Amino acid sequence: MSGALPLNINIHEPRWDQSTFIGRANHFFTVTDPRNILLTNEQLENARKIVHDYRQGIVPPGLTENELWRAKYVYDSAFHPDTGEKMVLIGRMSAQVPMNMTITGCMMTFYRTTPAVLFWQWINQSFNAVVNYTNRSGDAPLTVNELGTAYVSATTGAVATALGLNALTKHVSPLIGRFVPFAAVAAANCINIPLMRQRELRVGIPVTDANGKRLGESANAAQQAIAQVVISRILMAAPGMAIPPFIMNALEKKAFLKRFPWMSAPIQVGLVGFCLVFATPLCCALFPQKSSMSVMSLEAELQAQIREAHPDLRPEFSQVHTSTLAP
Structure with missing residues (x-):
């Protein structure tokens, strides 16, 4: 039965203008x-x-x-947008803030001992693996081998960075030591994301013309897209891992936390959560999910293929469009 609501509303796309x-x-x-x-x-x-x-x-x-x-x-x-299956609860985008605030807050509270570093970095990378698997492409799903390689590599990288920096910061200000978890998370993102999308780096991602017509696949476009994802993920974590250390360093000198030290973790989790509520969507929005790049930036073979299909095209002034998939 048709109602008064028109049927021409495009709900396949976001409600708001994605060019801004x-x-x-x-x-x-x-x-x-x-x-x-x-x-x-x-x-x-x-x-x-x-x-x-x-x-x-x-x-x-x-x-x-x-x-x-x-x-x-x-x-x-x-x-899931491709398969239509209901996603695992903690893998959904709506779970990013509550899950990350809890894990990040605990990473930043329990960072002084090796067992604590091992445990919380492992928890963090396990959560990342669940998110990546839940949001995998329906057209080119991650294999168990690819997922395992990325998971082990990112966990190893994060733990090695955290333990190495902890050793280096033992004789400096405690405030500097509070930034070790952020360095570990940044290092893990630089490892994990390219490995998760290694297939795209090998074979490329689709590029289209202004009308959405597929022109081919480009590894150069994949490199640009993945670089944007890494940047947005690191910046997403930055406020929640850079601002609370200053606040906690000051609070721990006060009588309240000296009297109730167990309150340190809940306060830190709350501070991280407040930052993430804003940082998560704002950093996801840094780059368009569908972006453009110059034809001249593509591989020579693909440029030739495009020129053959469009002989009137002037590559130096032409753009192609591709998907960044930032979140």
Whole structure:
């Protein structure tokens, strides 16, 4: 049954203009909303039904545009875009803030001993592996070998960085030591993300013209996309791991934390969480998910292929489009 709501609303794309930072930020504030993890299965299934029905031209009586967009974002928050399967709870984008604030807060509280470093870096990389597996591509899924290699390499890199820097900072200010977990996380991201997307670095990612017509695959485009992902992930972690150390260093000199030292972890987790609520969507929005690059930046073979298909094209002034997939 058709209602008053028009059927030409494009819910395949985000609601806001993705060519602007503000539009992308609005999109990711909705995508990463932690309240979505509290939704019941009934609410998730209802959102899925609304979205599927609308795509088939069926509109429930009384459905408003705002309700349709809300259903779309609820659906996107819980179901895989390629396979349609319900994603593992802690692997969803809406779980990023609560999970990361807990793990990061504990990494920054318990960083002084080797067992604590080993445990929390292992927990962090295990969580990252779950997120990467949950959000894997439906067209080119990660193999168990690729996932295992990235997981072991990132964990090893993070632990080695943390232990090495802990040894170097034993004789310096305690404040400097508080930044060791951030260095370890940054190092792990530089290892983990390229390994997770190694197939794209080998065979390339699709590039299209302005009309969306596929022109081929480019490894150079993949390098640009993956570099943007690494940068955004490191910057995403930076506020929550750079601001709280200054606050905690001052608080631990006060009588309150000297009297109640067990409060250190909850306070640190809360500070990290406050930072991540804003840093997560804002850093996801730094780069467009669909970006452009010069034809001249592509591989010579692909440039020749494009010129052959489009003889009137002037490569020095032409752009192709590709997917960054920043989050």
